[in-house]
Amino acid sequence: MSMKSWTGNFFEDFAVGQEIVHATPRTVNTGDVALYTALTGSRFAVTSADSFAQALGLRSAPIDPWLAFHMVFGKSVPDVSFNAVANLGYAEGRFLAPIYPGDTLSVSSTVIGVRENSNGKTGVVYVRTSGTNQARETVMQFARWVMVAKRDPASVAPEPVVPELADHVAVADLLAPTLDMAAYDFAASGEPHRWDDYTVGERIDHRVGITIEEAEHQMATRLYQNTARPHYDAHYAAGTRFGKRLIYGGHVISLARALSFNGLANAFWPVALNGGRHAAPVFAGDTIHAWSEVLAKDPLPGRADLGSLRLRLVVTSNRPCVDFPEEDMVLDLDTTVLLPRG
């Protein structure tokens, strides 16, 4: 019998400072864009139309930054979270440069923390993951931490290292693409609301729901070459605590981002993933709704034409968000996005 097939890394396989080059670089293409639209219904003009993007000075419509995120995340799964018991959190995520159809993403991670749990069966692994394009520019970076099973409960715990991670990405660290915002077309973008029109504490019910089918989330997971078995292997899923397939949390992020168009159509460019928590599992057949709250509002240093909003995006399962519920929550995401001023 061969030992060539992969069983994934266990907690013991991670050490602080370890660098992991993840397999299978990926050329993103317009086919990925079309599928992302079909899966999410996203309507942000900048990622939908070359004309809109080119008026802003971009080469063409860039890939949705969240589509790129899922591809980068997906490549880290076989090495980082194939044996994960839970995805615990994100921090210090930054979208650093537009990614265009034809660009090739390569992904690597550095282990920045390990801490065995007191039960001796699992541990928490912290990694910082980077996506680079074919010109070796870093286009994305984020930290995440996962609870990973130990191979052997008797193995000795490593020295615990818990990295200090920022509560949120500082405004000074946000990177905006070079853009000619004078050409921003508010008829094409779908709403008149500028950065100036939003206030801290404002809450927006995105109103419309979206129902997720088994085939849809499986196709999303595989499109991202994410190998996490609970999402597409019903035999394996039957043995988990949920007893059935679980929807990839990133698919929920993308659906909610698409829903947030309704009220945030001009929040056209995500620049930071400050944090996030998948509060409860989502299953096929569930209908999700979303609401947003403006957590902070900052001008972008040196830019009179762009402002940033730090947004809390809350997603519920099978419950509309007209009353901004804290119950039935499946996702609580903290991101920063850019909007036109003026």
Add this chain to the structure above:
Amino acid sequence: MSMKSWTGNFFEDFAVGQEIVHATPRTVNTGDVALYTALTGSRFAVTSADSFAQALGLRSAPIDPWLAFHMVFGKSVPDVSFNAVANLGYAEGRFLAPIYPGDTLSVSSTVIGVRENSNGKTGVVYVRTSGTNQARETVMQFARWVMVAKRDPASVAPEPVVPELADHVAVADLLAPTLDMAAYDFAASGEPHRWDDYTVGERIDHRVGITIEEAEHQMATRLYQNTARPHYDAHYAAGTRFGKRLIYGGHVISLARALSFNGLANAFWPVALNGGRHAAPVFAGDTIHAWSEVLAKDPLPGRADLGSLRLRLVVTSNRPCVDFPEEDMVLDLDTTVLLPRG
């Protein structure tokens, strides 16, 4: 609480002469083409193979005109029919120019009629919708009318205006692309039948059925960035008269057009949407079949190599069409298509 999110226009929001620029222009790409093939199984050679299209003098395989139609239609939904109770009809639809991967579609509509219903709760809105490409050429135009809810039953009815719409597009108004029909390859196209071989009154059973899954029609609706909730929001759909999700009527048109390849493989270029009626709802799990009848047969003015057929396309649900049924009908569509002569 924010009022920034969209609740759609109500009957009172429409006035004759009003121009609406619809949001989110869309660059159509080969990813959309692949998805359209995967969703419909379409086999028309001109939209499948660059070689076939280029032999005819086209730049490359154009986008299926119905794919473009759904994108144009979809963009009008948030403004025109988000609060529609029913889609009532189409008229004067013309496909005016081939659309290629890389082209960007922008969409606008003009309100051409309004008429409140006697119940005081709804009204009919008539619009003429145009799709233009990045060179500002109009590539498609059609009229449609929808029944829209009133915001306030007590609001005063507007002066009724009902536009005169042609029973069908006149042959003189059909626009054919410039084509070198001598190079039309009947082995590649799949059938030997020319325009000359069809007779008025001829009926064709397209024989094969196709079953629609929930994930498929949801992906189609979202691919077209069509925001009509009954198609993908099961929570909302549960409160409608159907109690469940309803398949976008345009998806049924495209499936039936794909089925019609069997007997009409050389009806390669749709030029007009004369009219149409979604006679009954279609739901996931239904299997549709289709049959066609030749309503009229006209040479194309000034063209010895192309002829037009006006076709009735009838679609049934869960019933084969060997006996050309008028029962179990879900769609009754009136289109004009071009075929090679010779």
Add this chain to the structure above:
Amino acid sequence: MSMKSWTGNFFEDFAVGQEIVHATPRTVNTGDVALYTALTGSRFAVTSADSFAQALGLRSAPIDPWLAFHMVFGKSVPDVSFNAVANLGYAEGRFLAPIYPGDTLSVSSTVIGVRENSNGKTGVVYVRTSGTNQARETVMQFARWVMVAKRDPASVAPEPVVPELADHVAVADLLAPTLDMAAYDFAASGEPHRWDDYTVGERIDHRVGITIEEAEHQMATRLYQNTARPHYDAHYAAGTRFGKRLIYGGHVISLARALSFNGLANAFWPVALNGGRHAAPVFAGDTIHAWSEVLAKDPLPGRADLGSLRLRLVVTSNRPCVDFPEEDMVLDLDTTVLLPRG
């Protein structure tokens, strides 16, 4: 009533030596690539990343040879197997040249054998099918045989002709693309195992399972423009011996090939389809697993940098493959693939 629509060929319609040009040439594009990834989750680097392929000297990431196979196969279905009772076997399949996005595939078949069955109701038809690109280079060729219904049980049996087909493609007949294997990146490819590391008789459990949804296999079938009704017409399928829709066997091949990445990540280039048997039907909801066995190991003549493995790929339904089962088998495939040496 029109006789224009197609009912497919019956056994009587085939004669040895007959050439059939199949309809609907197809330009393969990056949209097809994205959908193939979404349907299968394939992670082979050479078909995922332009950078990886270009380092080897290829123009860009080629289309997965199995994606091309399904398109070529699909085009032959309306003429060869629309009335097939069973797909019986494959032989002498060779992948002859890389196919790139933008290439157009045209397909034709030659009838190489016919043999009526003793029951007088069906017969076996043998064809050799070729796919060519727009430069008229043959990019793929394979033989297959199917059991086809007779139109009329009373028709006279033809002279039986059963072609001699090789047990497997000889190593001397394998065609490798021109490749610069020195640039093969084992970090990007996902595993360190070279051709030299495999031994004849070695068995590999690919471990992970994959569950198939109705929408997924229907989309695959239609993406390939495969018209075989049992896969997407539930009304028709209800009247078959299975009573429900049957998953296209080629979809199972592609899923298993994608699963085989785990243990065979460097089996990067399929060169031969030696034979195969769809041992049992697969239905929506089934979870498949796969294991491989190395049947033979040969250096590639004149090439010190590439070696070939002849592999048996066994796929099971609803049963993991940790014990390399011969039971619950749905596919038993015999292929030859290339791996880097070194």
